Amino acid sequence: MSTTALDTHRQVNATSPLLAETVATIAERGVEFVYFQAVTITGRVVGKVVPAKHFERLAVKGVQQHQTAIANLQATREGVLLAGGVNAPEYTAVPDLDTFAILPWDTSFARVFCRLYEPDHLLANGGAAFAADTRGLLQRMHSAFTDRTGLELRTGCEPEMTWKGDGLEASFRPASSPAYHIEHLERNRPIVKKVVEYGQALGLDMIEGDYEDEFQIELNFMYDRADLTADRLTTYRQICKQVARELGIEASFMPKPATGMMGNGCHHNFSLWRDGDVNVLAEPGRTELHLTELGRHALGGLLTHSAGAMLINGSTVNSYKRYWDAGQFAPSRINWGLDNKTCTVRLSAVGRLEYKLPDAAVNPYLSHAVILAACEDGIKNEIDPGAPTQGSSYDAPVDDRFPDLPLTLGAAIAAFRADEVLTQAFGPELSNLLVDYHTDEWARFCGYVTDWERDMYWDDLP
Template sequence: MTATALDGHRETNSQEQLLRDLTEQVTASGVKYVYYQVVTLTGRVLAKVVPAEHLRRNLERGVQFHRTAISDLQADRHGELLGGGAAAAEFTAMPDSDTFRVLPWDPSVGRFLCRLYEPSHVPVRGGEPLATDPRGNLFRLHDAFTASTGLRLKSGCEPEMTWLGPSLEVKVRPGASPAYHAGNLELMRPIYQKLIDYAQAMGLDMIEGDYEDAGQLELNWMYDSCELTADRLITYRQICQQVAREFGVTASFMPKPTTGSMGNGCHHNLSLWHGDENILEEAGRRELHLTERGRHALGGLLAHVPGSMAVMASTVNSYKRFWDAGQFAPSRVNWGLDNKTCTVRLSSNGRLEYKLPDASVNPYLSHAALLAAMQDGLERELDPGEPQTSSSYDGGGSPAEEALPLTLGDALTAFDRDKIVRSAFPEELATLFGRLKADEWARSCGAVTDWDREMYLEYLP
């Protein structure tokens, strides 16, 4: 019988030395319970908890989840459970041994991140990678990208988020911004200290952070291979949720929490590496400059901006971020040299800052779309055009610059039309993601909001 991908994962996890090492680590750290975690299409984290004495069994056999868990067990407006229905087969979640961490807020609990597979008993596809697994898909896609181009994508992200609570309110002078103010950062000191301590304990190399808008905090960690950055963003969000619980406040990754405020972005800073060389920059050049291959990769990014929007800005609320001109969110498909108003900004050290993703982004999906777009640019040697030299908000851009989709509905249409972006995902994943988000868009279109009542409730006669 031919070995399957699930067989291979089980064989890896069954190595006696690995089992001994992990068992010793669990015992030494005092872990009594283990979370086996799965990341859904929307970026939520699901888990099963198992007593630690069953570690060997779970490493070798995994744990089972209902198939529709990958789409949050979400029923559409007609009551149909998306992702296979109530009678669908389960999937097998296999822990990745190198993701084991002890929760610093409760050392009796450890966690693994998992990759997902069809269970062995399923006809034809048994043991294959689960097509709708966003995390497993990114690992496989990145390896295929490397096999094709010889390159690895490294990324770092800038997760902005909003902290809400009566003790966190700040005064802002009209026309001014609370950004970078030391007093506001000091107000957040107990929170950012706890965040950094927990993040470091969970393996994140924290490097810097600042206060950006009322209640908005951004903390960054060192860049790395894109799938590791994605894992760390998921971990960071969980840390923020835990810290919020401890302080009795709310930690929100909502892209646009209030009208007139800065949106919560999650810019992805990208570089392409061949061994120890970043191929986007030339050694010895100090001015901002892209190599020829770097320009082609950028050309691919720009060519697939509309088709990527539904992934980068994946909620109805996400598009509120693009309607406030001057709030540093992009408005057109363009790029610039250290120009913060552009969709892609070439920064120092050969880094492309891609500004579409927001705080709610699923990083496994976003990085997969970026890999597909850049590979298309490299293969077709796409030209990104000249950089934007003035503000993108003042109408001074090129007439050829394309406007961004400004609703989730428009973005889903662009996603459906972009074969390159869709090729980053198995068809089953792309279709399920589209259905999940189309239902979200339909629900929002049918919802009566405070805005509707303010505009129309007593407007006539």
């Protein structure tokens, strides 16, 4: 009988020195419970809580969960559970031991991230990697990308978000903005202090932050390998929710909280590295903004597949309200520029590209998988990104080489389905599940009567 991916992961955990070290840490620190965490297709964290005395056994065996949890146990309008229905099998969640961390707000609890597998009792594909596990997908894609190209993707995210509560309202003059105002950081000091404290305790190298707009704060952590950044963004979101609970306020990653407010983006700043210390997007000795030929090809691939990637970068109905609000720094067409904040991709520093399409609700494992697939296609096919956009991209001519940016979730679904590079990279099971999930969401929205419609039409005639 051949060894499966599940067998291999179990064997790695059983023989790893990390297992004994973790068990010792649990005893020394008085940990009583451990969350076994998985991440759904929308970026929600799901899993089980395990009493600490069973950690050593379950760290090898794994825990079981119904496979429809990967789609948030969401049912279609017809009442069918997505990701297999009520008769779907369970998946097996096995932890990555190097992600074990004690929660700083309650040290009797810890957490560990898991990868997911088909249960080993299945005859057809028992023990195989679970196709809809987006976290596992990114790890596999990044490893294969490095094997084929010799390159490593490193990223840093800019997680904008909204905090609501008494006393958090901004004060500023008409036609101005509270952005960057230290006074508003002071008003939000309890938030900033707790988020940074908890972030550092959970391994995030917090580096800087600012007040972006009314109710909107951005706190950044150091860039790193893409899969580590994705885990840290998930952790950051959990930290923010905990801080909100402690302070009696609300924390939201909704992409567009209200009309006229700045949208919540999650720009991905990325670079490609070879041999550990060579950034292949930059030429040694050149200090002006520039891209190497390989960098230009990677950028060309990213632009080519940005329309298809919108189902990932803007994964909700609400996401597209952000792109419609021209003039608030969200891109509205596919292009690039040199330190141009209005473009889809901004060359923001030597050797670093800023991808501005991902929003605050993005699944970071899928958004990084998109960057890998698109950049590799660009490198392989030597795709030319063209000249950088000069001036505001809102007024610039449309570049016919790239598709239009989808501006509704419905359009994004169609663009994703038409992008063979992305759907092949994700595989048929995950691609179909993403389409089914978001098609149902789009249909629900299209059938919902909104306040805007009542305001427009209730008393419009005769």
